[in-house]
Amino acid sequence: MKILLVEDNEIDxxxxxxxxxxxxxxxxxDVVNNGxxxxxxxxxxxxxxxxxxxxxxxxxxxxxxxxxLEVLQVVKNTQGKKHIPIIILTTSVxxxxxxxxxxxxxxxxxxxxxxxxLLKNILYNNSxxxxx
Numbered sequence: 001m002k003i004l005l006v007e008d009n010e011i012d013x014x015x016x017x018x019x020x021x022x023x024x025x026x027x028x029x030d031v032v033n034n035g036x037x038x039x040x041x042x043x044x045x046x047x048x049x050x051x052x053x054x055x056x057x058x059x060x061x062x063x064x065x066x067x068x069l070e071v072l073q074v075v076k077n078t079q080g081k082k083h084i085p086i087i088i089l090t091t092s093v094x095x096x097x098x099x100x101x102x103x104x105x106x107x108x109x110x111x112x113x114x115x116x117x118l119l120k121n122i123l124y125n126n127s128x129x130x131x132x
Contacts, residue, residue: 002052005031005058006037006063034063034065036066057075069101089112
C-alpha cells in the first residue's frame with residue numbers, strides 16, 4: 001500500500017504513521033509538508049519525478065504555500081491524475097470546506113485524527129488495494 005500523507009504538523013504525521021503501520025505491513029508512506037510539494041509529488045515533477053504514484057492520498061487542508069483545496073483541484077483537473085483517490089484529513093469543521101472538497105472529487109472528508117476502521121471501509125468499498 002502506497003500512501004502519500006500531505007501534512008505540515010509533525011505530531012499528526014507521527015500519529016498517522018503509527019496508525020497506518022499497525023494496519024498495513026507493507027506500507028510505503030511518503031510525506032510532504034506543503035501544498036506545492038504535494039502537487040509536484042502527484043504530478044511527478046521536480047525532485048519527485050522518480051516517485052511512484054500513491055494508491056491513496058491523505059490530504060490536510062491547512063498547508064503552507066498552497067492549501068489542500070487547491071491541491072485537490074489541481075490533481076482532479078489534471079489528465080491522467082484524476083483517478084488518484086484523495087481523502088481530506090483535517091481539523092476544519094467548516095461545511096463550506098467539506099462541500100467544496102466533496103464536490104471537487106475528494107473521496108471522503110474526515111476530521112482528525114485518522115479513523116483506521118473508516119479508512120479500511122472506504123478503501124474496500126472503492127476497490128482500492130487493502131490487506132485483510
